Amino acid sequence: MSSLSREFLTMIARGYGLSEEQEEVFVALYGSDGNKVKVAESLHISPKALQARMTGVYRKFSVSGKGSGKFRQLQVWLLEKQQATSGKATTASTNVDIETLVEGCRENVKTFIQQRCGTMRVLGMEQPIGIGDIYINVNILEKLTGRRRLDMADLLENFNPDDFDRFGLGQVVQKRVSGLEAVQRYNKLMVLGKPGAGKTTFLKYLAIQCIGGAFQQTCVPITITLKNFAENRGQPDLLTFILGMLTDVSHADLLTILQAGRALLLLDGLDEVREEDSSRVLLDIQTVAERYPDNQFVMTCRIAAQDYTFQQFTEVEIADFDEKQIAVFATKWFCPQHPIKAERFIAKINANKRIQELGTNPLLLTLLCLIFEEKGNFKDNRAELYEEGIELLLEKWDSSRDIERDSVYKKLSPKRKEDLLGQIAFTTFIKSEYFFKRKTLEKPISDYIQNLPDVQADPEALLVSSRKVLRSIEAQHGLLVARAQGIYSFSHLTFQEYFTARNVIFAASHNPQYLEQVLHELVVHITEKRWREVFLLAAEMLPSADYLLELMKIQVDTLLVEDEKLQKFLSWGKEKSISVDVPYRFSAVRAFCFDLSFALSLARSLDHALSLDRTLSLALDLDLSLARVLDPSLARALVRALSLDRALDQDLSLALSLDLSIDLSLSLALSLALSLALDHTRALSLALSLDFSLALSFDLALALDLNRALDRTVALTSDPELKQAVHNLKAQLSDPEDNVEVEVFKQWWQSNGKAWIKGLRTVMIKYRNIGHDWQFSDAQIEKLGQYYEANQLLLDCLNGDCYVTRKVREKIEDTLLLPISS
Missing domain, CATH: 1.10.10 (Arc Repressor Mutant, subunit A)
Structure with missing residues (x-):
């Protein structure tokens, strides 16, 4: 010394x-x-x-x-x-001396920095992982999300809860800059972020990059965990604490480095400092920053965790991971030992937007990687997966680092915190509120905490306590976040949906007599797309989903009960399914008939019938579809055409999708009746498309497809009358492959196409009982769409990870898509 x-x-x-x-x-x-x-x-x-x-x-x-x-x-x-x-430094009086001193100090602290910052270990990792092996370049938002001066209308602009990119909820569209660029731009930086956003990892990365010479190579990195400093025995000031920590650097040398502005001071976790230590720690940091202003300071803190503002520090925010960062993280996590697993993880998470949404948080992404590493897949029960993520944020993340939080909020157990969040989620979700003002949140919080011990019942005191609780939820867990000044939302829509479902189920579980009322109130939302995930999660959370699924089935059946034509349509589906001789359950055949007839009716009602025709071609003839270039709307229509069959009977949908391709029909030996029905419907759809497309341009490919469909029907059918009828229809068409006849064919079709389609319909109805022109109104088509989606939701709940008795399962499956009289 x-x-x-x-x-x-x-x-x-x-x-x-x-x-x-x-x-x-x-x-x-x-x-x-x-x-x-x-x-x-x-x-x-x-x-x-x-x-x-x-x-x-x-x-x-x-x-x-x-x-x-x-x-x-x-x-x-x-x-x-x-x-x-x-008037001079003790050990250095020239620039040459300071360079030598810095180089020596960097060498002295190198081992300390590498040991302290070179690895990370969180959650259930069996062993630490190198920072360089897992670190992903973070992006920084230079304008804090919660301080944007936006109103509710700005946040809701272009926001559609029924059809929106889940990454877009609360996504900040302002330009992002890399973390390193932000540090280079500002010499005093306060890095704010949600829990698990990667703040500590970012500081560790800066320290390793600095000591390795890749960043600020002329500075000495000094890392301080502010919680350790605050709770250090004897309560030393910050400089004294640093001097005691860096035992290989003399006091005089360190002071010289600070006075020369050659230190990179990395202060981690201001939010982790206890309330009783806060004032002292803030004053110490302010003093050092003012006394040695030429040094580089980077400090981290959770968003909303501190009211104190450091005047010299520029505040920035760590942005959520985007899709590319998630993929890079997963590749680093699983590779080089398991590159195939990395590819499967990326494919799986991209296919499930709700799980991908969780992956925008590095801590939750780590949890997903650990689960996938162990099981090779995500949990079948998404409610359990979300619960594990929420438990991590609510309890484990702070406790694993021995961090205690203050305020009224800490008096609530994790379960009570979930109950409170459930109240907030339900009261906002049921009113279609995804962004809500602070006053909207204060009411359910006040209602919940007013019965807690030591909470004052006085309205003003209760309001203050409510605001403290709100800030605690935002700062400690990041489950609620500020989207603009005074406007909040859940950090992920998935969490709002989860807590809404939890509130429904747990309210009923506390009072079994209340269950019937709660579930009745839930099923009225069965046609609202935004409630879809709530239904799926509720079914998984219930000890038995029998009653919920039965109520859903009743609600679905009543959707078309008042429309005579739609009931007639369902009766036709029932009759048709009974009339064909196939080894499949009737409900699956009804779903198949519903798909084709509904898609055809939809095609006739829309201007872009040509595109929908190509969607049918893709669904019904795989060999032709490979040559098609489709847009997303076509892909969605294909899923609509096949998904319900697949949910009911995988073998049926597989056989249909393959057998109706000529190359695979012999291998699967699918029923001749369904093959004929499929080809007839396809031929009709092609004909209709030709009719609609004349106003735009004649599509030679469609004419070729039409001829092939007719040829296939003739080849497959064993009914001589049907064979002759189709042959006669085909004979009326000139060969579209003969280029000389194209104009002739176009003119003929313009004059005779409608009559020809009518003739095709007559043949299809007479011999196969398909091809009916239902002439549904737009309102009826919309109603059928809701009915279809509601049945799909019911099946998804039924086939999810829920407990349902065999009796209820079979009853629901066997009675799908039947008219109400059945």
């Missing part, structure tokens, strides 16, 4: 008015190695007398604190004062 000159100490002692006894102890103690026992012996006084004199010294210098911290605090100040008085 460097000593101070006795002349300087004497000058300081007399300048601060120390008594002779105080000066004697002060000069002896700070002019030597600081050993109090030796100094007491040399002065022929007791250690107790020495301590009494030093108490007076500390009072004269206004030094506060406890124990050895006061001694070191004063010592640092004296070293600085001596250097300032001499």
